[in-house]
Amino acid sequence: MTAADVDPALLVDLYLRLSIDKEGKDALERQEADLREWAASQGLTVRKVWRDAGKSGYKKGTKRPDFDAAIAAVREGEVRTLAVWKLDRLSRRGAGQVGAVLDDVDEASGRLYFLKDSLDSTVPNARMLIVMVSEQARAESANASTRIQAKKAHDRRNGRYLGGSRPWGYEVNADRKLRQHPTEAPLLREAFDRLMAGETMLTVCRDFNSRAIPTRRHGAIWRASTMSKALRSPTLSGLVADYRENREEGYEGTDIHPWRHPDTGEHVSLMAEGEPPIVTEGERMALLAVLDGRLRQYGRGMRAVKQPETLLGGGLVVCAACRRVCVSFGGSYRCRRRDFTGEPCPAPLTVSHRVLEDAVRRSWAHGLASLEPDDPILQAVADRWLLRNDPAPIRERKTLEADLATVEARIDSADHDRYVRGTLTDERHSRITEALAVQARRIRADLAALPEPQANLGALLDPELSLPAIEAAPVLEARALLRLAIDAVVVTASTGPGARFNALDRMRVIWAGSGVDAKTVDLRELGLRLPEREKVTA
Template sequence: MNSPHPAAHLVDLYLRLSVDREGKDSLDNQESDLRAWAKDAGLTVRKVWRDRGISGYKDVERPDFENALAALRAREVGTLAVWKTDRLSRRGAGQVGLVMDELETLGARIYFLKDQKDTSVPGDRMIIILLSEFARAESASTSIRVKAKKDKDRAKGRYLGGSAPWGYTVGDGRDGRPSDRKLRLHPEEAPLLREVVDRLLSDETMLAICRDFNARGVPTRRRGSQWRPSTLSATLRSPVLAGLQPEKRRDETSGKWSTSTEAWRDPKTGETVSLMADGAEPIVSESERLRLLDVMDSRLRRYGRGLRPVKQPKSLLGGVLVCASCGRTANTFGGSYRCRRWHSDGVDCAAPLNVKIDVIESAVLHTWAYGLAAMEPDSPVLDAVAEHWLRRYDPAPMQERAELMRDIEEVQAKVAAADDAHFVTGKLSADRYERVTRGLDDRLTALRVRLKDLPEPEANLAALLDPEISHPAILAAPVEEARALLRLAIKRVECTAAPYSGARFVRHERVRVVWVGTEDDDASV
């Protein structure tokens, strides 16, 4: 005979919606309906899991779906309540059947509210399987219809994106425009984009153009944002610049989508397809676009970057080192760390940082090792370092303590809700109030005893506080490990620009370290 489920009175709710929108199946409505059912069933809602804007049909990660099942497997709850079968999964009997078989051995169940089906009821299992297959078939059919419609529109040269690309307007039926989804030149933006192309083909840099646009107050589509080479490059590299239908392609080996777009070609004719409305000309011709791409790619090759999108390398001080003048983080270029605001974003900085990599990294590593060793035993910095050390290298004790604290807070909230329901609104009778609070008090006492019995987590920082050990160790560590060690203790490193070209680097004059566990004013060199 199976033993009673230890958490049979607890229920988790799982909510999912592929497109986050209002409506009868919105996440708020799903939760409201499920909470009402749980209350009528005499169950206590422990946690609500939400996968917002995530498909139940496609093979994509659904973190809260996995977390909800993990809670059932760990016997933290006895029931998982779902608004409808297709909210749990649209991948058919293969997935749902495996889940039901597993739950049967655990004595747990899933309840589907709108279908009024329960996986623990033998007669419901076959119906749940059929409903999940119907959901899978419906999704597959919808996917086929949507793909067919997109293929048809793509071949007719209709723009499939959302908002209009920069430099163009889209015929979307608004403001008296035709609803043909065709492109036409934007009266203000198109001449500016043409200017950019001409300047780049005349060997001007993208950074200089961005600075010029920002100085002139040329607006971007995002309110308050400024022009950056990265955003301008994405606009220029798109086939839409030449009025061509774009396409993102999936890598046949990895299955991942490419980060760049290419001109789509009609599979029947092999020709590119124009998005332009009748009588409208694109900003550049297709041959001009190819010449522009060649110019942009040749510049990337000149700096040894190749043709793939440039990502910030895992430098030792990436995300930690900031320009003292403007507060923007620094990134590496060649042999230096440079103010990202000035050298990458093209935005003004009064005194942009430019410091050699080996010089600044050596200074920071020295400050890290010898600065920690000089801390007083009761320093708040060492307390913060110990906490970070435990979180990274020995997280289990802290996680257990944090989980117990969360459980205690949840029970206390339930006690407060019961008090309110009895003494304020009168919705809870005296007998039921006594039964509810008695159980909650017992639960609260047990949790507090468990918390009291837990040993205090302790971090052994002896090696970290001995510079004769820590300094050689961090110098020899791989970049990823050295970064992790630095960030145990350092919140931010501020570095000023050199007072003049060729000036000798003086660490205590140019470097300011902000330690963890301190206010920004408490810093050292």
Template sequence: MPKRSAAVATLVDLYLRLSIDKEGEDSLERQEADLRAWAAREGLTVRKVWRDAGVSGYKANIARPDFEKAVAAVLAGEVGTLAVWKLDRLSRRGAGQIGTLLDDFSAVGGRLYFLKDSLDSSGSGHRMVIVMVSEQACAESANTSLRVRSKKDSSRRAGHYLGGPPPFGYDVGADRKLRQNPDKAVLVRVLVDRLLAGESMLAVCRDWNLRGIPTRGRGKEWRSSAVSMTVRSSVLSGLVPEKRRAEDGPGKRATNSTAWRDPETGETVSLMADGEAPILSESERLRLLDTLDSRLRRYGRGLRTVKQPKSLLGGLIMCASCQRSANTFGNSYRCRRVHYDGQDCQRPLVVSVTTIEAAVRHAWAYGLAALEPDSPVLAAETLGEHTVSVSSSEGNGVYLTSREAATIAHLANPRRGSVRTPSAYQTPRQ
């Protein structure tokens, strides 16, 4: 096993995780306090504390950014030990993941320590126990998942609302049944009529935001996606929904929601309280969806959002007229002409991707070449404090912090070909 330097061997990183961020005996604060006390007793210096709050250690499709960084730090030789409060805080995915970590850490001379389990990957005979405990943690999660699914299926059969904020237009009673909210139900009914009449979701969002109508959750501004989810869900017609994962990637969910059917009877299940009628019948909701989907097909779009192509400057370019970021649409960077808050852009930005990227490369390359050797812009510690701008006589411009622009500096190599420098901005055609 490779040996770490004496300095690195005395450094320890702490990894904290909790699926539900709460106070208690295994809270993140308690985990950190116990691990720091252990490190002090062992004569180790805590270098970094990594936290994944409210993140599952069992589900394979859930990203754990700090877990990845903590492991990478050990493998890179930045720290000698990664300490965790308990093994199931590090992972609940069993011997597959833990075994790989043990092999990788052993190959670089790294160490895993689990405080409450009193297990040390560098200890004699501990490796086998670690693998066994990891399998136990995985089995516990699998059993918990099974119980939760069983409980949800039972709630679905009984027509109970599973939880979360009440669906827009409804109230949820103590019996977990839906009842129409007198004020919001009228809004939903009018919303449906407006959409069937050909009005866009964006227009409805602007209207509702100007009128101060809150969303169902934390009262945020309405967006087209929120309106779409409201009218597509089978909850709108008072039926238990079945959300299916989208095919686009792990953890993603499709925007449409079909009605759940009881596996035994094959029938849909109502969420409505006795004597209560839904805002829309299922046939009315399906007719609305057919109308909305026909509009999408007319513009060459399916039921899911069109993926935006990866771009060099997406989200970094700012429209000088409305001070909003611009993203790519086709072969151009464009500012959204009409915003959800009702503020229209008077001179929306429209610029060719090729043109603006060439202009930014040109400005960045020549800007760097003109700097003095002792310029603070060249110091990595101060890059984020400086700004590079490209503008034109029309008053439009793109503004990048040096840290952001550094990500495209490698494109400034003159051997890539000549760089044309026409006006980077074009006035949109009327």
């Protein structure tokens, strides 16, 4: 019997979180072991374990995907109980976040249990205690944050390295001062000199990789982004860095500047006494001017622009010539084999987002229209379509089914109390079970009257309806719909400058379940192996 066959009331999900993913008495393994022991003692079956390793429960804006998924599982009725090792593992954001979670769980007739706090959300008056403990956890985090910020401010004023991984090219001694690394510092100076002499960042990275020069991360290779970060930071010139959030429209991330002492207005050095930096601040500023000048040549301004979400992102576009997954760069999908490996692609692909995405949307719409109504691809898209566009009947059915399961469990409990434990008299047992039977009949009638949720396959079989729908859908939702039907889009390079994009000649859609790996198969085989699919890709 699988978890899907068990009454949700007998299932429990576990949520584990650790701010710093390392061993310790509160490590994830310890949390899971304690929670599994508790679940076994309660006769509950662990359905799923949700983990957010290395995720803060206090910092605003921190994304915790498993936290969201765990709450959603209770809210959707997949499981009734969510068990957490301690309340501050769930959240350190206080009553605001915890109160919203309690509302969601209560609305779904679910249960939150906090092992080390001995708090159960289904116990009367427990909500007040949970909120109080959550506010205490928030206050502890706020106090710790204040202490940490005060220490950082003191270290910053005194020119001490603030912590974290040491900057590549430097060593950090006991008093948090920097000294040049004996082997890395000369290499960083070499990179600086070569860039100032006119070499590109990619050329230097390829050379470093060919010489097996290690990065800070074991096993990683040098990329332009890695080297740019090391060379742009004020730490390169031995200065305390100031990270400022950039809110200008069209940009993303933070700007890095040398920090100035609030009393003197001067830059603060991180270097140990008598130790020179790898480059001076004047040299670093000259390098920035060179690098930013190159960016302007490509129309990218002086800061890196965040690439927008694209319809075919995440590896859907494959270069036909070298079979590498293409990346989004500027307004195009491009083969960047040379950039990442140093080896040229025989016919590198470049095609604009708009042109290729329009062609793929048309292929998707006309491809679905060519399928039989019982085709698994069409059914998968229809299910997603239904969940997105008509979720209300599904939620209503789940609610009624959960209510019916609760009533039936109470009838079983009453029978157990009467015939096994002997704690109910015949009269009381009859009164309880008759009332519960009335509730069960009413819920079954409501379920019978509720129409079975069905997707409108007519819309999917008519390109005049499905094409406008996917064009109007949000990018990530449209991508999810495409991925249910399409494994990859293999595209060949243009025949020459200015040539119009012809989908029939340049694009091949690899449909889901076809058994073809677009990254390894020769294009000449596609027509033989997928003749019926190839007809609908134009």
